[in-house]
Amino acid sequence: MLHFRSYAQKTEQKKEKRNEQMTEQRKTPHAKITVRFNDGSELTFHDIRKFGSFQLFSRNELLQELKKIGPEPLSEKFTPHLLFQLLQQKKNANLKTTLMDQSVIAGIGNIYAQEALYRAKIDPKRTAGSINLHEVKKLHFYLQSTLQKAIAAGGSTVDNYSHLEGAGSFQQQLAVYQKDFCPKKHSLQRIVLGGRGTWWCKECQK
């Protein structure tokens, strides 16, 4: 059994039946790794901006690696109380950057962190330790509901992301990411937190 883990920004991953389109993709200069499965399908890792890496682990190595990653936000283990504890452990760090820290919580990316913070009416510039239990409960709810809605919509196709059936459609439900106005028609501010573009509403988020 092989285990893969990929790190990447701005990448495209596709698993497709071998066909003409696949042959074309293999010719592209940024196609880095193609894994061929016994059923004839292929997984190709495209690293368009060359920021990514692909690692191969044995089962034991993988178990060690997984210990470094925080809980899955849609798992039963991820309770409001656990989120509160995790944020308290990073007291002085920026809240949004902490939500995106994979060693704290697994799998919350830039779009979903800022969308959940808007929905929870919390200012992304605050520190992780400043969030009280009442706010943590709202944040926990909107982290989970935003991720669930995004998964149901097949993700957000804002740059080059796509999945097996094509593009995701969650971008149609985005409230703030890359927007000029929030759903309540207030002008949005764009700031950079932890190197990532962050849209927020100074009227709605406190």
Ligand SMILES: [Zn+2]
């Ligand atoms: Zn607003």
